[in-house]
Amino acid sequence: MNCYDCALDGGGASAGIGICSRCNLAVCADHARVTPVLVHRSAGLGRATADRPGRRVVCGTCHAAEAAA
């Protein structure tokens, strides 16, 4: 899959490195925004979060939309 934002920019096809978790379009390394997410476990007593945060990929457009919200 090729990056949708690169296609919009007319810059040709860049290979996508991920899929936006919001709009499900492919994004390349330049256009992807990787944000950490805390993974909550529902394992009863004990720690509720994992040692490391998870991550999710969103495209620049969705990232800007989320930041504005």
Ligand SMILES: [Zn+2]
């Ligand atoms: Zn791109």
Ligand SMILES: [Zn+2]
């Ligand atoms: Zn998106």
